[in-house]
Structures are given as structure tokens and as C-alpha cells.
Amino acid sequence: MTAPTGDPTTPGADGPIRVLLADDQHLVRTGFRVILEVEDDIAVVGEAADGARAVTMARATQPDVVLMDVEMPGMDGLEATRRITGDGPGGPAVLILTTFDRDDYLFAALRAGASGFLLKNGTPEELVEAIRVLARGDGLLAPEITRRVISTFARPGDPTGAARSGPDAVAALSELTPREREVLVLLASGSSNSEIATTMHLGEATVKTHVSRVLAKLGLRDRVQAVVFAYENGVVRPGG
Numbered sequence: 001m002t003a004p005t006g007d008p009t010t011p012g013a014d015g016p017i018r019v020l021l022a023d024d025q026h027l028v029r030t031g032f033r034v035i036l037e038v039e040d041d042i043a044v045v046g047e048a049a050d051g052a053r054a055v056t057m058a059r060a061t062q063p064d065v066v067l068m069d070v071e072m073p074g075m076d077g078l079e080a081t082r083r084i085t086g087d088g089p090g091g092p093a094v095l096i097l098t099t100f101d102r103d104d105y106l107f108a109a110l111r112a113g114a115s116g117f118l119l120k121n122g123t124p125e126e127l128v129e130a131i132r133v134l135a136r137g138d139g140l141l142a143p144e145i146t147r148r149v150i151s152t153f154a155r156p157g158d159p160t161g162a163a164r165s166g167p168d169a170v171a172a173l174s175e176l177t178p179r180e181r182e183v184l185v186l187l188a189s190g191s192s193n194s195e196i197a198t199t200m201h202l203g204e205a206t207v208k209t210h211v212s213r214v215l216a217k218l219g220l221r222d223r224v225q226a227v228v229f230a231y232e233n234g235v236v237r238p239g240g
Contacts, residue, residue, distance in 0.1 A: 016043040017135040020063040020092070022054035022080065024072040028120075032067060035124045042131060051075030055083045063092045064135045068114070070098040070105050078105075078112050085113025085221070093134040093221070097127075115222050138222055169233045175217045181235070183210045187223055188230035 019042055021029045029047045036042045045061045048054035052075040058066055066084060070077040081094045093115040098105055109117055115134050118126065176184065179200075186196045197207045211223070220226050230236050 016041050017065060017131060018043055018045045018061070018063040019131060020044075020046050020048065020054065020057055020061060020066045022048040022051070022057075022066060022072070022077065023069040023097070024049050025069075028069075032127070035127060036131070039128055042128070049073075051077055051080030054080045058084045058092055059087070065131050066092050066094045067131075068094050068096050070096060070109070078108050081109065081112040081114050093137075095130055095134055110224060110228050113221065113225075115224055134222075169229070172218045173233065173235065176214065180210055180214050180217070183207070184214050184218075184226060184230055185236050187211065187214070187226045188236045190227070 019036060021032050021044060023029050023032070026049070029049075033044050033047070036044055045063050046057045048057050050072045054066065054068065054077075055075070066081075068077040068081055072080075077096065077098075081096070084091060084094060094113065095116040095118060096105070096109040096114045097118050097120055099120045106117055115138075116130055118130055173181070182200065183196060186199060191199065193204050193207045193211065196202075196211075197204045200207070202210075214220075215222065215226060218226070218229060220229060
């Protein structure tokens with residue numbers, strides 16, 4: 001799990017974290033609601049049983065975090081995620097929840113703009129903490145998922161991991177200072193803010209500032225997207 005960026009203006013800072021539940025199983029949604037509503041800092045603002053409804057409700061209720069199932073009737077969770085995150089900056093973070101531990105879902109979710117990925121067999125404590133992490137503007141990429149990202153990008157000819165560099169990415173990368181580029185490399189390795197601070201001999205507050213600037217210059221939502229961006233655009237390579 002990644003460390004918080006420490007931005008005091010992130011969602012949930014001035015009130016409870018607003019959460020939208022999207023899952024086609026009523027009992028699953030009820031279970032999530034029961035888990036979340038006992039937390040003083042979390043409020044469930046709505047439920048959706050399919051992707052299309054999730055998109056509509058996300059725009060209407062303006063949640064901080066959307067808990068998104070993958071397989072739903074009609075529009076699935078991946079397409080719903082693309083539409084929600086495609087509405088522009090300032091929108092909700094999407095946490096993908098699924099019973100399927102599959103690489104194709106993982107990478108499709110990350111490319112769709114999801115900020116986190118959890119399996120439904122996790123604990124209630126892990127779910128609550130994941131919501132808090134996403135609400136404060138960070139991304140949730142567990143070490144084992146980071147390893148799977150790196151493993152996929154290491155497979156030559158794998159279209160899932162093929163680097164996708166373009167003029168916009170090159171231009172954005174050119175805006176980074178040498179120190180910011182070093183921070184991006186460390187982010188791509190899965191390093192936390194404290195680990196980056198130790199490696200670069202900096203204070204954590206300074207690292208948080210560098211991370212925020214890297215994300216802003218590259219037009220990325222969070223650290224999860226930074227990892228994918230770095231590998232897709234050749235900033236780092238597996239084993240490098």
C-alpha cells in the first residue's frame with residue numbers, strides 16, 4: 001500500500017468520505033454498506049446495479065470514491081470506470097473490486113483510470129483503509145500487484161505491456177526536472193514516500209511536493225498511473 005501524499009485539500013478533508021457502491025449483487029452492496037456505515041469518516045451516497053447507472057449516479061452524487069465491480073450486466077465496470085475518470089480532473093477515484101484475480105482485469109482497470117484494485121476476499125479493514133487512501137488522493141497498488149505490472153512489461157511482444165510512447169508523453173516528460181524524473185523512477189519501483197526520502201536523502205515533506213509536481217506535470221491522477229506511465233513510456237524497464 002502506498003503512502004499518503006499529505007494534501008490537505010483532498011476529498012474527505014472537510015467531511016465524511018463520500019462513497020458510491022456499484023455491484024450487480026444486492027447482497028454484496030448491502031454487505032459493503034454495513035461495513036462502511038459504521039465508520040465515522042465514511043458516508044455511502046448511493047448504489048448502482050450496473051455500469052451505466054454507476055456513471056449516472058457518479059455525476060449526480062459526486063462521490064469521492066466509487067467501489068466498482070467488474071462484471072455487471074449491460075455496461076461493465078471497466079467501461080464505467082473509463083467514463084467516470086474521463087470526465088476530467090477532480091472526479092472520484094475508482095476502486096475496482098472483483099472476485100477474479102486476473103491480469104487482464106488488472107491491466108484493463110489500470111488503463112481505464114482506476115486508482116486501486118482489490119479482491120473481494122479481502123478483509124473489511126483492508127477495504128476501509130483502501131477507501132481512505134484513495135480519498136486523500138493517493139493510489140492503491142500493493143507490492144504483489146506492482147510485481148505483476150513489472151512482470152507484464154517484461155514480456156517481449158506482450159500487447160498488454162507494450163510501451164505506448166507518443167508526442168504528448170515525450171513533451172510531458174521533458175517538463176520534469178532531473179530530480180522529479182528520479183522521483184518518477186522510484187515511484188515506478190513501488191517505493192513509498194519514506195523510502196524515496198531515504199534513497200534521495202530528502203525530507204518526506206519535500207518528497208510529497210516532488211510527487212505532487214510529477215503527477216501534475218504528467219497529467220496523472222495518482223501513483224498507480226505513474227507506475228503504468230513510467231513503464232509504458234520507457235522511463236524505466238524491468239531489471240533496469
